[in-house]
Amino acid sequence: MSDENKPGETAEIDAAQTPETDASVAPEETILKLEAEKAEMNGQILRLLADLDNTRKRxxxxxxxxxxxxxxxxxxxxLSVADNLARALxxxxxxxxxxxxxxxxxxxxGIEMTAKELHTVLGRHGVAPxxxxxxxxxxxxxxxxVAQIPSPQPSGTIAQLFQPGWRIGERTLRAAMVAVSTGPAN
Incomplete structure (x- = not known):
């Protein structure tokens, strides 16, 4: 065998070793194409950075x-402990x-001090009435x-509190049980 490549092998080696060049494409078109790819990649990077920032914030x-x-x-x-202390008082x-x-x-x-200390500790941890x-x-x-009753209070306002409510941060831990006023009795 000679050192020459077979005709099919030569074409494959040449295509694999040489960069893709097309003499019919003008350099300006290549530059525009590369600029477009660059802009697309920059957009992708910016979206990824924004997504990363949103993930960090979340x-x-x-x-x-x-x-x-x-x-x-x-x-x-x-809260049931606080309720029981209040009932005892x-x-x-x-x-x-x-x-x-x-x-x-x-x-x-002692019961009054315990109730006060419990409210203080709850408050220290963001739990408020x-x-x-x-x-x-x-x-x-x-x-x-839990009820609507006639009262001297204006209609639609709280007439009576049955059980205090509590919140932790911005969340309602337990809603306050109240009677809503229907207005003064006729």
Whole structure:
């Protein structure tokens, strides 16, 4: 065999080793084509950078929310403790508090301090009570209407609070149970 390549092999080697050149394409057209490719790639890079920035912001927001709302279930469980302490304090009328023995007064003081400390700790972790005073505007996002009653309050406002509501951050942890006023009775 000679050192010469077979006719079919020569064409394949030449096509693989030489860059694609077309004598019929003008250099200006090649430059325009490359500029268009460059612009397309720049656009792709900008979209990828924007997507990366959005992903970073979303991750930062999720981490921030996780810090705020991580105790949501635990705080919700503690609300029944706060309710029970409030009921214990309401069970003893003001008129009877003066007639308590020293031991009874100490017990009452301990319950009051415990309720106050629980509210302080909840507040320290972003858990706050929802305002639901009589006469305040009814907001279905934070109030749960369980009744409509006639009252001296304007119609559509809160007439009475049955159970306090709580929020953690911007989320409602438990809606306040209220009665909504139908206005003064006729």
């Amino acid at each position: 991750a930062d927001r999720q981490v921030s929310e996780a810090r705020v709302y991580a105790i949501e279930k635990f705080a919700g469980d503690l 309401e069970a003893l009328p003001e008129s009877e508090r003066e007639s308590l023995t020293d031991a009874g007064k100490n017990l009452l003081g 929802i305002a639901a005073d009589p006469g305040a505007a009814f907001d279905p996002n934070v109030h749960q209407a």
